[in-house]
Amino acid sequence: MAKKFSFFHHYLNLNNHDIIVSYKGPMSDVIIHEISKDIQNKVIEDPKAGKKVYSIFMELAQNIFFYSGEVTQFGDKAYRIGSIVLSQDETNYTLTAGNIVDKKWVPVLWDRCELINSLDRAALRKLKFEARDDNDKSENSKGAGIGLIQVALTSAQPISVEFRDIDDQTSFFALSVNIVKQKQ
Amino acid sequence: MENLEIEGVKSTYFTPHVKLNAQTGECSITGESYLEDTWDFYRPILNWINQYCEEVKDPIKFTFNLTYYNTSSSKCFLDIVKLLKEYQDKGGEVEINWYHPEDDEDIMEEAEDYKNFIGIDINIISY
Numbered sequence: 601m602a603k604k605f606s607f608f609h610h611y612l613n614l615n616n617h618d619i620i621v622s623y624k625g626p627m628s629d630v631i632i633h634e635i636s637k638d639i640q641n642k643v644i645e646d647p648k649a650g651k652k653v654y655s656i657f658m659e660l661a662q663n664i665f666f667y668s669g670e671v672t673q674f675g676d677k678a679y680r681i682g683s684i685v686l687s688q689d690e691t692n693y694t695l696t697a698g699n700i701v702d703k704k705w706v707p708v709l710w711d712r713c714e715l716i717n718s719l720d721r722a723a724l725r726k727l728k729f730e731a732r733d734d735n736d737k738s739e740n741s742k743g744a745g746i747g748l749i750q751v752a753l754t755s756a757q758p759i760s761v762e763f764r765d766i767d768d769q770t771s772f773f774a775l776s777v778n779i780v781k782q783k784q
Numbered sequence: 785m786e787n788l789e790i791e792g793v794k795s796t797y798f799t800p801h802v803k804l805n806a807q808t809g810e811c812s813i814t815g816e817s818y819l820e821d822t823w824d825f826y827r828p829i830l831n832w833i834n835q836y837c838e839e840v841k842d843p844i845k846f847t848f849n850l851t852y853y854n855t856s857s858s859k860c861f862l863d864i865v866k867l868l869k870e871y872q873d874k875g876g877e878v879e880i881n882w883y884h885p886e887d888d889e890d891i892m893e894e895a896e897d898y899k900n901f902i903g904i905d906i907n908i909i910s911y
Contacts (some may be wrong), residue, residue, distance in 0.1 A: 629796050630796055633796045651852075655854075658854055662856075725893065725897050726901070728897070732859050733862075747855050750858075
């Protein structure tokens with residue numbers, strides 16, 4: 601039997617000190633900007649890690665902005681939908697981003713993340729350079745694959761990914777990465 | 785040849801301040817770079833550098849001084865550095881300065897990568 605949704609528990613959960621920012625909805629440029637300012641304010645006491653959190657948030661938000669498979673229409677403008685949560689524990693900030701993707705992208709994204717996690721920093725920097733060097737006119741020219749490499753470089757931590765099938769056509773894609781706090 | 789100057793704007797998107805001087809050869813990109821259409825913004829800059837290298841043919845001193853940029857922008861920086869490398873290979877005099885905030889190793893590494901993978905000298909200066 602499905603558990604009844606409790607708004608009270610949802611509210612308590614969001615008020616929990618461990619969740620710094622939680623958003624689900626259309627990822628417009630204005631919303632990205634507003635959330636990014638909010639994040640900058642909330643990580644201000646740890647500038648070095650905070651800047652990493654900010655720049656990784658920007659890459660993850662832009663991934664949703666350009667590539668989410670779920671689209672909503674506002675007037676004559678289409679916006680892609682996704683979710684981003686910034687949470688923390690004593691030692692880490694954690695950014696988790698999720699959105700719907702066409703199933704054809706699942707193996708591509710999976711392999712990409714496996715490759716990224718298998719490389720050391722020097723090899724990752726080389727991969728980033730090579731990926732940028734030869735993707736001039738490809739479909740990913742906005743920089744998607746490179747965005748994930750940059751996320752791994754900036755965080756200097758492995759990225760974890762999860763896929764859940766939604767139906768025959770689509771899957772839910774979630775990516776999570778830690779940023780180690782410098783000041784605790 | 786005309787100079788090109790673009791005022792930096794910080795709103796929903798961030799436009800860096802761009803100064804390209806055809807008389808002195810001193811060029812700079814300063815601030816933050818995160819644009820709605822990255823290519824639209826950087827294409828005229830690449831065209832200007834191309835024209836300078838073909839028509840003016842004087843020394844060029846290019847300064848990058850950025851505190852934040854997204855990966856799409858860094859692709860364009862790479863293209864600029866490659867153009868400068870081509871100019872240098874053809875005999876042009878090129879100086880590249882890359883400033884980075886002291887505690888931002890990610891911005892520093894970007895320049896190290898251009899330096900190592902393109903094979904051009906870049907002065908990496910922390911402040």
